[in-house]
Amino acid sequence: MSSDSTPGADGRFTPLTPLDFQLVLLRRMADHNPDLVDDARRALGVSLAGMREANKRWQAMVRSPRSRSAASRYRSVLGAPESVTARRVGDLDCEAWRWPVPLWPELRFEVLVGPQRAVWNEWLVRAPGAPSPALCHVEDLTPWSCTVDEVARAFPPARPLEGTAPTRWGLSFTAPDRTGTRREVTAEFTWGLLQRTAVGGTGT
Structure with missing residues (x-):
């Protein structure tokens, strides 16, 4: 039996697939953006239970002593x-x-x-070859619109923050809003994709 096969809901051992991995990515993002995750899951034709099962099997594979x-x-x-x-x-x-x-x-x-x-x-x-999003203002930082390295390049010097869980990252930086006022921003990422921002007071 392959160490990368785990039992499904029916008890059979089957290999995990690229579809399963996309569900694992989504499961980690559901804490921040459940509506976006639900839309993406439906586009994949998978139920909520199916997403949870894929994540359960992934975690079992990662933690297996035979992995x-x-x-x-x-x-x-x-x-x-x-x-x-x-x-x-x-x-x-x-x-x-x-x-x-x-x-x-x-x-x-x-x-x-x-x-x-x-x-x-x-x-x-x-x-x-894919165009990067135009990141000029705080308002441009919408969920799933950009990656860690794109935000870091757009708003230097961005300071890395310790993630709240595995596969999560954070950045702290200042960025102008559309009025031109610079704001203190904390951005949170899961698997490198922006999930949410917290915008504070005026930055320097």
Whole structure:
């Protein structure tokens, strides 16, 4: 039996699929944007129970003592990457593996794989050649509109914040609203995709 197969609701052991993985992404986002998640889940033709079951099976696979490495696990579930690109992070060489995500055609799921197939990062990024959103004002920061790296580039210097759970990130920065007033902003991301912002008082 494959270590990347888990029992479904009927008790049968079947491999997880790219569809299951999209449901795992959505399940993590449901805490912040349940309406968007429900719309996306329906577009995939999956019930709420089906989404929960896919996430349950994913968690069981990740926690299994027989589970493969994270890098091998992604290849097993998602197949061969659409692209593999050499990259250098600091003094270390790694590879960026990317897969398409049908729910978001303009995005890719990226895994940074270091020596000994260690996974350094895993999140959604803009697809090569896809236009990035215009991020000029606080009002442009709408849920699911942009990724961590796009927000960090648009509003430097953005300060990273510790995520509230695995697969979550945060950024703190100042950005102008449409009146030109600069505001203190905290942005929260799940799997690298913007989920919500909190806008405070006037920034410097």
